[in-house]
Amino acid sequence: MRVLLIEDYRPLQQSLTKGLREAGLAVDTTRDGQEGLWYAMRNDYDVIILDLMLPGMDGLSLLKKLRAEGRQNHVLILTAKDTLEDRIKGLNLGADDYLVKPFSFEELLARVRALLRRSYREKNPEIKIQDLRIDLMTQRVWRGRDEIRLTPREYALLEYLAMRAGQMVSRTDIWKHVYEFESAASSNVVDVYIGYLRKKFEQLGRPPLIHTVRGRGYMLGPKA
Amino acid sequence: MMRSLRTRLLFGIISGMLLLLQIFSLTVYMVIHRALLNQYDALLASLARVLAASVELDENNIELEAAVQQMPEFLRTERPTYYELWRSDGIVALRSPLLGADDLVHLDGVINTLVFAMSRDKNSRPLRAVGLKFIPRPANSDDKEQPQLMEKQTFTLVVAGDASSLQRQLGLLRWLLLGASSVTTALSVFIAAVVVRQGLNPLNSIAAEIAAIKEDDLTVRVGTTSVPSEIAPIKNRLNDLLSRLENAFMRERRFTCDVAHELRTPLAGIRSTIEVALRRARNTAEYQTVLSDCLAIVESMQTMVNNLLMIARLDACQVAFRRVQIHLTELVNSCWQPFSEKAVQRRIAFENRVPNDVTVNSDRENFSMVLSNLLDNAVEYTNDAGQIWVTARHTDDSIELTVANTGCRLTSDQVAQVFDCFWRSDASRTGTGIHCGLGLPLVQRLVNALGGSAAAEVQSGSVFAVRLILPASTP
Numbered sequence: 001m002r003v004l005l006i007e008d009y010r011p012l013q014q015s016l017t018k019g020l021r022e023a024g025l026a027v028d029t030t031r032d033g034q035e036g037l038w039y040a041m042r043n044d045y046d047v048i049i050l051d052l053m054l055p056g057m058d059g060l061s062l063l064k065k066l067r068a069e070g071r072q073n074h075v076l077i078l079t080a081k082d083t084l085e086d087r088i089k090g091l092n093l094g095a096d097d098y099l100v101k102p103f104s105f106e107e108l109l110a111r112v113r114a115l116l117r118r119s120y121r122e123k124n125p126e127i128k129i130q131d132l133r134i135d136l137m138t139q140r141v142w143r144g145r146d147e148i149r150l151t152p153r154e155y156a157l158l159e160y161l162a163m164r165a166g167q168m169v170s171r172t173d174i175w176k177h178v179y180e181f182e183s184a185a186s187s188n189v190v191d192v193y194i195g196y197l198r199k200k201f202e203q204l205g206r207p208p209l210i211h212t213v214r215g216r217g218y219m220l221g222p223k224a
Numbered sequence: 225m226m227r228s229l230r231t232r233l234l235f236g237i238i239s240g241m242l243l244l245l246q247i248f249s250l251t252v253y254m255v256i257h258r259a260l261l262n263q264y265d266a267l268l269a270s271l272a273r274v275l276a277a278s279v280e281l282d283e284n285n286i287e288l289e290a291a292v293q294q295m296p297e298f299l300r301t302e303r304p305t306y307y308e309l310w311r312s313d314g315i316v317a318l319r320s321p322l323l324g325a326d327d328l329v330h331l332d333g334v335i336n337t338l339v340f341a342m343s344r345d346k347n348s349r350p351l352r353a354v355g356l357k358f359i360p361r362p363a364n365s366d367d368k369e370q371p372q373l374m375e376k377q378t379f380t381l382v383v384a385g386d387a388s389s390l391q392r393q394l395g396l397l398r399w400l401l402l403g404a405s406s407v408t409t410a411l412s413v414f415i416a417a418v419v420v421r422q423g424l425n426p427l428n429s430i431a432a433e434i435a436a437i438k439e440d441d442l443t444v445r446v447g448t449t450s451v452p453s454e455i456a457p458i459k460n461r462l463n464d465l466l467s468r469l470e471n472a473f474m475r476e477r478r479f480t481c482d483v484a485h486e487l488r489t490p491l492a493g494i495r496s497t498i499e500v501a502l503r504r505a506r507n508t509a510e511y512q513t514v515l516s517d518c519l520a521i522v523e524s525m526q527t528m529v530n531n532l533l534m535i536a537r538l539d540a541c542q543v544a545f546r547r548v549q550i551h552l553t554e555l556v557n558s559c560w561q562p563f564s565e566k567a568v569q570r571r572i573a574f575e576n577r578v579p580n581d582v583t584v585n586s587d588r589e590n591f592s593m594v595l596s597n598l599l600d601n602a603v604e605y606t607n608d609a610g611q612i613w614v615t616a617r618h619t620d621d622s623i624e625l626t627v628a629n630t631g632c633r634l635t636s637d638q639v640a641q642v643f644d645c646f647w648r649s650d651a652s653r654t655g656t657g658i659h660c661g662l663g664l665p666l667v668q669r670l671v672n673a674l675g676g677s678a679a680a681e682v683q684s685g686s687v688f689a690v691r692l693i694l695p696a697s698t699p
Contacts, residue, residue, distance in 0.1 A: 011493035011521055019500035080488035101492035105499035 001116050001160060002043070002177045005029040006036035006059070007051040007078065012101075016049070019105050020112070024139065024156040026179050033057030040066055044176055045073050046119045047112050052079040052090070060093055067094040074115040078103075113137070120163035127162045129221035132201070132209055134162050148200050153178075157193050161210065161220040170217040194218055229427070230420055237416040238409075245408055249401040256397055261352075264390055268305075268354040269338050271297060272383040275307055279318075279360040281377065286317045286360070298322070303386045306351075310380045317379065328382045331355025335378060343384065350391050353384035426452050430459065442470035482646040486528065486661075490521045497521075531662040534593075535645070538669040545587035545674065552582045552625070556614050559595040563603045572606050575613040582616045584623050584694050586674050594670050597663040598627040598690055605688065607631025618696065622676070625692045632688035639688075642680050643668045664690070 003020055007013040008031040020027045028043070030036045034056035040048055048066075052059035063075055074096045079086070082100040090098055096118075097111050113136060117125070127134040133142040139155055141148045150158060156178050161169060174190045194210060201209050211219045278289040286309065292298075297305040298320050308328040309318040316327070326346050331353060333339040339355040357380050433446040445466060447459035501514040537543050556576050567574055584591070602612045610630040617624050634642070641647045646661040667690070668678045676694040683689055 009489050009493055011497055011517055012489070014517070015493070015497040015500045019496065019503065022500070022503065080485040080492075101488045102495045103492065105496050105503075108496075 001046050001156060001163075002026040002028070003112065004036065004039055004043070004045040004048045004073075006033065006039075006048065006054065006062070007031065008054050009051070016105070016108070019109070022152060023109055024152040024159065025112070026156065026177065031055070033059065033062050037062050037065055040071065040073065041069060046177060047074045047076060047115045049076050049078055049108075049112065050095075052077060052081060052086075060090065063090070063093045063095060074119055076108075076111060076115060078108075110137070116163075127165070129162060129165050130209065131206075132162075132221075134158065143201060143206060146204075150197075150200065154193060154196055154200075157190075158197055158220075161218065165221045166219070168213045168217050168219050173217070230424055233420045233423070234413075234416055237420070238413055241412045241416070242409060245405045249405050253394075253397060253401055257394055260390055260393060264352055264385065264387070265338075265340055265354065268340075268352060268383050268385050269356075271295075271305065271307075271385075272338065272354050272356045272381055275383060276356055276358045276360070276379075276381050279309065279358075279379065279381070281360045281362055286379075288318060297385075303389065305383065305385045306345075307381065307383045310382075312378045312380075328384050329353050329355075330380065331382050332380050333357050335359065342387065345384075350387040351384040352387040352390065353382050355380060355382045357381075426455050430455060434462070437466070442466055442473055479645060483532065486646060487525065490525050493521050494518050528662060531666050535662065535666055535669055538666075538673050541673075543590070543673060545590060547585050547587055549583050550586055550588055550591060552584055552616055552623070553578045553580055555588075555592060556595060559592055560599055562596070563599050567603055567612070570603075570606075571609040572603065573609075573611045575611070577613055578616040578625075582618065582623060583696075584625075585696065586694065590670055590674065594667050594674075594692070595627075597667045601663050601690075602627055602629040602688075605629065605631065607686075619693075621696055623694045623696050625694060626689050628683070628687050628689035630685065630687055632682050632686045634682055634688065636682055639680050639682050643678070 001024070003025050005013065005016055005020070005027055007016065007029070010031070013029055013031060017027050017029045028039055028045070030039055031054075033054035036048075036050070036054070037057060039045075040062075050059045050063065054062070057065075059077060059079070063077075066073070066075070075094065076097040076099060077090045077095045078099050078101065079090075080101045087098050096115055099108060099111060113125075117136065125136045127136065131144045135141075136159065139159075141150055141155070141158065157174065160174060160178050171190045179189065198208065198210055209220060213219055274295075275288070275292060278292040280287045280289070298307065299322075301322065304322050306320040306323050306328055307318070308316060308320065308323065310330060311317050314330075319327075328351075329341060329343040331339040331341055333355055335357045337357070341353050341355070343351045343353050345351050357378055359378055430446055430451065437444055437446075445463045447455070447463070451459050497514055497517050501511065506514075534543075553576060556578055560574060560576070564574070599612070606612055606629040612627070612629045615626045615628075642664045644661075645665045648661045664680070671678045671692050671694070674694070676692055678690060678692050680688070680690045
């Protein structure tokens with residue numbers, strides 16, 4: 001799940017980036033409105049977290065341009081402005097959610113996750129695929145009655161595959177949505193993490209869940 | 225001192241009315257009294273003259289003509305008329321038969337002049353009397369020696385008539401006037417009360433309008449309907465006051481909102497830094513980073529709060545100054561010290577062009593704050609490898625000090641706003657949480673409080689300059 005954070009206040013930018021990454025999200029970040037728009041136009045972000053008062057280009061103008069270009073990314077506005085008028089203006093311009101500073105990080109995370117589920121039309125915070133159960137809120141995973149402990153990276157990969165369960169997911173898609181913009185592109189990393197997940201899922205001789213579509217990518221669960 | 229306008233008006237109108245009524249009634253009474261008395265006196269006087277003319281002196285005998293004696297006035301017992309005649313030696317010569325043995329009042333005066341007086345008869349009935357001193361005509365008018373002989377024989381005649389009817393008429397008049405006055409008074413109280421109430425109605429309606437004004441909505445104005453011209457000035461002043469209050473409240477509200485907004489961003493920074501750190505166990509180095517990040521935010525918030533407090537104190541005139549003579553070149557150098565390292569990092573050249581002989585009479589601590597804020601602002605917004613310079617010169621009775629820097633991206637419209645609290649141009653938004661837009665407003669307020677003035681301008685070559693005019697000596 002790939003998120004773009006556009007926030008000019010450095011302490012907030014740094015802590016949010018850290019928190020979101022630790023929560024298993026791939027985060028790209030910038031402090032300038034122009035640059036933010038550039039990022040948003042060149043990548044397919046699941047959620048954009050947008051501050052309103054930005055150097056370069058203010059948040060509302062950025063949002064307007066983004067929508068004018070036909071981009072349908074989910075946008076969460078983050079701002080110190082809290083009047084009803086400001087909220088309505090933001091939502092009218094096509095924002096999906098609005099959070100007033102200062103906010104609780106857990107609330108931001110919950111809202112970002114809700115937007116991510118909407119990205120994949122998944123309203124239920126719990127996903128079940130055969131005997132695999134994923135709680136999107138607590139990020140815990142079970143196979144049958146046994147809980148499987150995953151690292152944030154492994155979880156991020158599983159969550160993305162689960163959101164598109166039954167579909168073929170290409171390595172490029174996985175790379176785009178799970179790994180960060182700045183990190184060096186290497187499809188090998190995807191294969192390595194898929195290997196980790198398989199190993200954990202197929203302990204005690206359980207049947208495989210992740211299938212390889214030769215030459216194209218991977219698929220979680222039975223075909224849709 | 226009567227508090228109520230209504231009471232005061234009523235009291236004034238009614239007491240004025242009463243006074244006028246009294247004067248009017250008294251005048252009417254006096255005129256009618258005089259007229260009635262004159263009429264009666266004229267009657268008595270003519271009787272007295274007839275009587276006097278009919279007195280005949282024969283030797284030592286005094287007689288009245290029979291025709292006069294038989295006049296009905298002197299005979300009737302109903303509203304009788306009396307007469308009495310005295311010799312000059314005081315001996316009664318004649319008296320009207322109706323008097324019996326009683327005497328009338330003896331009215332003595334100048335010859336042939338009538339004297340009037342009120343008196344009473346033996347039954348205490350009021351009498352009006354007229355006295356006439358005269359020389360009776362002699363019985364034989366042909367005798368030429370008689371007048372000389374009788375020269376000293378003067379008589380005093382008093383004619384008195386019953387005045388009870390006159391008194392009754394006057395009594396009636398008194399009651400009539402009293403009654404009329406009472407009715408008029410009662411009516412005037414009623415009319416005055418109605419008129420005063422009607423007259424004061426606009427005041428009541430204005431009062432009701434004022435009472436309806438709520439502190440959360442100062443946009444309303446009073447007296448929107450037509451008001452009497454006497455109240456119009458009050459209405460206008462009140463509306464002016466409301467406008468000023470509304471503006472002040474709006475400024476205050478906007479300022480409070482701005483303060484809240486400016487505090488929200490650093491608070492959000494602290495909160496998310498701490499919350500993210502607490503989500504899992506971390507090593508000492510990570511905690512140290514989090515704590516120092518939070519400390520930096522707290523320090524910038526502290527600066528902002530201090531600046532706000534200083535601005536509030538300056539606005540409330542609560543800052544005391546201790547003026548001394550300050551050597552400007554030295555002060556500029558010492559104020560630059562904290563920024564020099566940052567300037568070197570960004571390859572900014574600084575030049576202190578203040579002539580060595582320039583001194584200002586000012587408060588050292590507060591004037592240092594002015595310079596530090598100006599230099600801080602300059603370092604923040606100068607372009608990399610740009611320039612900052614400070615100049616000063618003597619004018620007539622003041623010092624002109626200019627702090628200028630290159631790399632200005634402000635338009636002249638934006639420059640007009642640099643002294644507004646929390647204002648930042650879009651280009652400078654990178655300073656969120658570090659520069660809260662209070663430095664230049666504080667500079668302006670401080671300089672004003674120190675008796676000077678501050679102005680900002682964009683000069684050619686993207687140069688931003690703040691020029692201070694300061695008093696050279698104690699203002």
